[in-house]
Amino acid sequence: MQLMPKPAPGFDDPLGLLRACHERILGHCDTLERLVSHLRQHGADQDAQLAAARILRYFQMGAPLHHEDEERDLFPALRTHSDFPAIQRPVLENLVAQHRELDKLWMQLEVVLQAISRGAPADLPVQPFVALTRAHIAIEEREIFPLAERNLDAAALAALSRAMQARRQT
Numbered sequence: 001m002q003l004m005p006k007p008a009p010g011f012d013d014p015l016g017l018l019r020a021c022h023e024r025i026l027g028h029c030d031t032l033e034r035l036v037s038h039l040r041q042h043g044a045d046q047d048a049q050l051a052a053a054r055i056l057r058y059f060q061m062g063a064p065l066h067h068e069d070e071e072r073d074l075f076p077a078l079r080t081h082s083d084f085p086a087i088q089r090p091v092l093e094n095l096v097a098q099h100r101e102l103d104k105l106w107m108q109l110e111v112v113l114q115a116i117s118r119g120a121p122a123d124l125p126v127q128p129f130v131a132l133t134r135a136h137i138a139i140e141e142r143e144i145f146p147l148a149e150r151n152l153d154a155a156a157l158a159a160l161s162r163a164m165q166a167r168r169q170t
Contacts, residue, residue: 014160015148018074021066022137028055029133032109032126035116039124044116052116059106065167067099070140073163074148081151091143098136105129 009016035051042048075092078084105128112122152160 029130052113
């Protein structure tokens with residue numbers, strides 16, 4: 001039994017940090033689904049407004065950084081590695097395309113969540129966003145991150161770490 005929460009990984013563990021981000025994203029997806037039911041029962045009450053505001057804050061700030069971490073640093077590091085399997089190249093391309101699709105779906109959700117955060121009742125179309133997010137993360141966790149663990153050496157991981165840290169300082 002774990003009495004204290006596990007500390008979040010730091011920049012010295014960039015893959016752990018990316019995985020922790022996935023956990024936060026999935027947690028917000030769970031909240032989005034619960035929010036749909038809550039809105040049906042209670043409308044855009046204070047709890048709904050707070051939940052919408054928290055989701056907005058994360059997906060407006062944290063999620064775009066996460067996508068940049070992958071697209072600008074992790075995926076290129078994998079692509080250029082000599083042991084990266086050619087069969088995985090289309091997977092990386094598809095993941096980048098999914099980022100664009102998630103961005104489009106988020107823009108639709110964002111408008112509705114902003115209204116809810118101000119107390120306006122609204123229908124929340126979460127399923128396309130949540131379903132694609134979960135499928136996307138599953139591919140990264142099952143296929144891409146294990147490849148990164150096997151193929152990226154300490155220097156490559158340190159470069160990933162530095163880039164992630166610098167991105168968050170601007």
